[in-house]
Amino acid sequence: MKRLCLSLLVIAACGDGPPAFPDANGFPDALFLEDAGIPPSIEIGTGVVSFIPLTEGQAVEIFRGPQGGGRTGGYHIWHAARIHGVDPHAADLIFKTLLPTGEEIASNARTENLQYMDGAYVVAGVAPALSDCCHAANADVVMRVEIRDRNGVTAQDQRLVHAGDCLLGAGGPSLCP
Amino acid sequence: MATRACRSLALLLALSFVGCSEEPPDPPPAADPEWQIVFRDLPAGLLRAWGTSSTDVYVVGSAVGEGEMACTAPEEPYLLRFDGTKWRRLKPGKVGSVWWVFAVAPDDIRMVGACGLVLYYKPSTDTFTRKKAPTNSTLFGVWGASSNDVWYSGNNEANTGAVFRDNGSEISVVPVPATVTASTVIFKPHGVSANEIWFSGGAGVTLYWNGTELQHRQTPVPFGLNATHGLRKDRMYAVGGGAQGVLLGWNGMEWIEESEADKKMIGLWVVSDDEVYAVGENGAIYHRKDGTWAKEDRVGTGSKATKSGDSTVFDDYHSIWVDEKGGIWLAGGALSVMPPVKGVLAYYGPPISKDIEE
Numbered sequence: 001m002k003r004l005c006l007s008l009l010v011i012a013a014c015g016d017g018p019p020a021f022p023d024a025n026g027f028p029d030a031l032f033l034e035d036a037g038i039p040p041s042i043e044i045g046t047g048v049v050s051f052i053p054l055t056e057g058q059a060v061e062i063f064r065g066p067q068g069g070g071r072t073g074g075y076h077i078w079h080a081a082r083i084h085g086v087d088p089h090a091a092d093l094i095f096k097t098l099l100p101t102g103e104e105i106a107s108n109a110r111t112e113n114l115q116y117m118d119g120a121y122v123v124a125g126v127a128p129a130l131s132d133c134c135h136a137a138n139a140d141v142v143m144r145v146e147i148r149d150r151n152g153v154t155a156q157d158q159r160l161v162h163a164g165d166c167l168l169g170a171g172g173p174s175l176c177p
Numbered sequence: 178m179a180t181r182a183c184r185s186l187a188l189l190l191a192l193s194f195v196g197c198s199e200e201p202p203d204p205p206p207a208a209d210p211e212w213q214i215v216f217r218d219l220p221a222g223l224l225r226a227w228g229t230s231s232t233d234v235y236v237v238g239s240a241v242g243e244g245e246m247a248c249t250a251p252e253e254p255y256l257l258r259f260d261g262t263k264w265r266r267l268k269p270g271k272v273g274s275v276w277w278v279f280a281v282a283p284d285d286i287r288m289v290g291a292c293g294l295v296l297y298y299k300p301s302t303d304t305f306t307r308k309k310a311p312t313n314s315t316l317f318g319v320w321g322a323s324s325n326d327v328w329y330s331g332n333n334e335a336n337t338g339a340v341f342r343d344n345g346s347e348i349s350v351v352p353v354p355a356t357v358t359a360s361t362v363i364f365k366p367h368g369v370s371a372n373e374i375w376f377s378g379g380a381g382v383t384l385y386w387n388g389t390e391l392q393h394r395q396t397p398v399p400f401g402l403n404a405t406h407g408l409r410k411d412r413m414y415a416v417g418g419g420a421q422g423v424l425l426g427w428n429g430m431e432w433i434e435e436s437e438a439d440k441k442m443i444g445l446w447v448v449s450d451d452e453v454y455a456v457g458e459n460g461a462i463y464h465r466k467d468g469t470w471a472k473e474d475r476v477g478t479g480s481k482a483t484k485s486g487d488s489t490v491f492d493d494y495h496s497i498w499v500d501e502k503g504g505i506w507l508a509g510g511a512l513s514v515m516p517p518v519k520g521v522l523a524y525y526g527p528p529i530s531k532d533i534e535e
Contacts, residue, residue, distance in 0.1 A: 048514060066515045067317065070361050070379045073401040073419050076513065090489065110459045112491050127513030129419040 035120075040085035042155040044145045047080040047124045050117065054143065054159045061164045062133055071175045075133035075166055076106065079143055080124035081157075086149040088114035088121050095126045098142040099135065100160065106130045133166035134176035208527035210504070212476045214490060215522040215531050221255035221274075222510030222517025224495045229280050231500040231526070232261030233300075236508060237288055239274040239516035248273065248292035248313060255520060256288070257533065258300075264533045269296055269305040274315075274516045277365065281321035287343075289316035289329050291516075295348065310341045310348045318365035320374065328386075330363040330376050338363035338378050340391060354393040357382050364417075365404045373410040375427075377402035383415060383432070396432040398423045404445045404496070412450050416442035416457070424455065424463075424470070435470070443512075444496040456494035456507055476507070476523040492521045502526065 045051045046060060054060070062075050079095040090111055097106035106128035114121035130136055144158035166175045216223070221238040228234035238255035254275045256267040269275075273291030280286050288296040293310040310316060312333045321327030325345040333339040338361045340351040353363070361379040368374035372388030381396040383405065396402065400418035402425070407413035411429030422441040425432045442457035453465040460475040477489040494509035495517075504526035511519040 064515070065513050066315075066517055067362065067364065067401070067403070070358075070401075072380055072399060074362070074379070108458075110491065113489065125511060125514060131421075 035084050038085040040147075040149075040153045040155045041083070042086075042145055042147050042157050043082045044143050044157045044159050045080045045082060046078045046143075048078055050124055051080045051082045051120070051122045053082075054161060056160055057140075058159075058161050059164065060143075060161045062130070062136060062166050063127075064167070064169060065127060065129065071133045071166055072131060073129050075130045076127035077130075077136070077141070077143065077161075077163060078124075079108070079126040079128060079145065080122065081126075081145045081147070083114060083121040083123070083147060083155070086114070086121070086147060086153050086155065087151050088116070089150060091147055091149045093123060093126075094146045095128050096142075096144045096146075097128050097130060097136065098144060098158075100140050100142060105132070105135045105141070136163045137166040137174070137176045139163055210526045211528070212523060212525050213528060214477060214488060215524050215529065216533075217488075217490075217521045219255060219510070219520030220518065221252075221520050222495075222512060222514070223255065223508035223520035223522055224274075224276050224517065225278050225498075226496060226506035226508040226522060227278055227498045228259070228500060228506075229283070231502050231504050232259075234259040234500070234506065235278045235286065235288075236506075236522060237275040237278045237290075238508070238510075238520050239518070240271070240291070241516070241518070243274055243291060243516045250274070250291070250516075254290065259529070263530050266533055266535050267298070267303075267305075269298075269307070272296065272307055276315060277318045279319045279321060281327050282324045285324045287319045287321060287327055289319045289331070291315050293331075295319075295329065295343070308343075308348065310343075311350060312339055312341075314339075316341070317362070318376075320366040320368050322368060322371035326371055328366045328368070328374060328376075330366050330378075332362040337361070338382070340366075340376065340384065351391060353384065354391055356393045356395075357384070362401070364402065367404075367406050367413075369408065369410050375405045375407070375410075375413055375415075377405040377415050377417065385410075394432070396423075396425050397434055398425070403443045406445045406447045408447055408450065414445055414447055414453055414455075416440075416445045416455050418442075422457070440470070440472075444494055444507075446497045446499050448499055454497050454499060454505065456497045456509075458493045460490040460492060460494065462494075462507070490521055490523055492519060494521075494523075500526075 045053045094109045108128035141163050146156040148154045220241050223238040226236045236257040240250035240254040241252040243250040250273045275288045275290040278288045284301050286298040293312040295308040297306040314332045316329045316331035318330045327343040329341040342351050363378040366376045374386040376384040379401040381398045383394045385392045402415045402417035405415040413427040415425045424436040426435050442455040444456045446454045455463045462473040475489050493512045494507045496508050498506045507523040
């Protein structure tokens with residue numbers, strides 16, 4: 001009897017819904033592209049769980065990570081990005097913190113399935129660890145992001161911001177001489 | 178056309194079963210090991226999965242809502258125990274985030290975490306005893322040879338690396354060598370015997386307990402080393418380095434850098450002198466075999482797509498443990514957030530339960 005019911009369930013499942021046409025990677029490709037046809041673009045911002053835009057020269061904080069235990073390797077500026085017109089599946093992103101001279105002081109390369117949020121694909125809560133947070137403390141730095149989707153579409157953006165101090169903890173003493 | 182064929186096949190199947198007597202069910206096929214995402218997007222980050230066996234597994238994690246360097250938390254930490262069949266949430270109270278777990282004796286499980294937290298868990302009675310190391314900062318690691326000889330590591334209020342030793346009744350500070358630069362957290366201890374214990378730390382620091390004193394054994398890199406592991410004192414491994422990514426091997430005389438550019442590892446488990454697993458940022462899994470490190474596919478790669486993408490794990494892993502049957506346990510989440518959130522537990526082995534009894 002159970003098998004009969006199962007078979008009837010199979011019949012019920014054989015509906016006339018739209019077929020999926022997975023691509024070579026198993027994705028039903030265009031079905032899930034929220035903003036297909038829009039020119040590719042990316043905007044650098046900040047934010048832990050959502051995208052917060054940045055203006056040129058804006059002040060940003062340096063945060064101590066959960067395992068931050070010294071000026072080397074345990075501090076970061078929160079990076080985020082708002083993206084349009086790319087394939088959201090398994091996109092490669094590189095977030096960087098640079099000195100105005102172009103010297104890289106933090107980098108975080110990630111592959112992500114981009115989440116659609118408030119009218120754009122958003123990546124938030126990225127924490128490129130500063131190699132030495134005193135290099136960024138109370139200084140101008142450049143926050144930069146680059147994206148390459150799995151079809152080779154690229155975009156990039158950067159913003160000059162002013163970083164705060166490198167503190168032992170919130171409200172604590174500075175770690176920098 | 179496909180729909181019609183499908184219906185016909187189903188009808189044929191249905192008719193073939195009408196009038197048949199109930200035959201005994203086929204025995205279940207042997208379950209092949211596979212990668213599976215046991216938990217994902219838990220409210221708390223998961224920091225360590227480890228057990229005394231594949232049927233006695235502990236998973237520890239953060240306390241949701243905990244403030245920076247806080248000694249109180251609004252929620253209990255995420256602690257789970259797996260008995261080989263089902264998961265059960267352990268309830269230690271609102272003690273703050275738990276970062277590491279280790280069994281120092283069969284009925285003595287030690288856990289450490291926020292604000293100098295030390296938990297003694299007694300499985301036979303399912304009870305916790307809470308103690309505190311002499312620090313208000315986080316303890317990141319624990320290892321012990323017996324209930325009366327347990328080591329904890331982390332840092333102190335001055336943000337200087339700190340090591341503590343617990344003789345079963347008192348937790349005392351063990352001086353870190355003066356050559357260790359200030360502001361260098363000590364992350365994880367791992368011992369191969371009571372008098373052969375390694376500690377990994379910030380700024381490329383490792384420490385070695387030789388039974389008498391802690392010795393400073395500096396590595397050739399300036400980066401934080403999140404974990405160290407090995408089976409004998411003259412063949413150890415250490416990983417860390419954040420974005421730079423380093424993997425170091427101890428050859429009995431010195432630390433040698435074995436890493437390549439894109440290895441950003443946080444957790445480590447040595448199966449044998451030449452077989453090592455490491456895990457890290459962005460779902461990365463590495464496997465060393467026959468002297469060569471290779472990157473493995475992320476868990477979930479090639480899985481069925483959904484609206485938000487496939488189910489590939491792109492989160493960060495904080496720890497790895499390989500059980501006695503070769504089962505591989507990975508714990509992680511969004512680890513840069515304080516406290517860590519979005520817990521993920523991935524497992525390689527026969528299919529296991531994903532339900533949690535509260």
